Amino acid sequence: xxxxxxxxxxQAGDLLIEVEGLQDQANLYLALVPADQQDWQPxxxxxxxxxxxxxxxxxxxxxxxxQVFQDNNGNGQLDLSPRGIPLEPxxxxxxxxxxxGKPTPGDSLFEHGTTDSVISVRLIHPRKKKERVAPRExxxxxLK
Numbered sequence: 001x002x003x004x005x006x007x008x009x010x011q012a013g014d015l016l017i018e019v020e021g022l023q024d025q026a027n028l029y030l031a032l033v034p035a036d037q038q039d040w041q042p043x044x045x046x047x048x049x050x051x052x053x054x055x056x057x058x059x060x061x062x063x064x065x066x067q068v069f070q071d072n073n074g075n076g077q078l079d080l081s082p083r084g085i086p087l088e089p090x091x092x093x094x095x096x097x098x099x100x101g102k103p104t105p106g107d108s109l110f111e112h113g114t115t116d117s118v119i120s121v122r123l124i125h126p127r128k129k130k131e132r133v134a135p136r137e138x139x140x141x142x143l144k
Contacts, residue, residue, distance in 0.1 A: 011114040012059055013115040015116070015117050017055075017068065017118075017119055018053045019052040019053075019120075020120060020122045021122055027046055027071050029046050029069050029070075029076075031067040035110075040105065059117075061112055061113050063110070065108040066110075069088055069089060069090040073088070091122050093108045098124055
């Protein structure tokens, strides 16, 4: 059994993840899941550095998906609004649009072979809340 495992590790390349759009030195969290999985569980792994590329060593060949987020407030989780909109920078392999909500791993899949692979993940930053300004009364016209 040991020779079989040794052969598998010889065929496993590293995965390098270049993260674009880092804001500060907040820790990054990463989830690597099989692309045919329905959700992003298990929980994310904390990476104590914001330096990229991130390296996952000896990853067996396969179809995977990656989610990365930057934990700006240090609570160890991706904060979401009540409507499920990320409040911290988040990105996915393949850089899918987040317009329709959080993508599934299948929407973010990439193929990793027996040699090293390099992928790029672009962090999408939450929109700043717009300051509401009270309407001003036009000269000669009262507000309704």
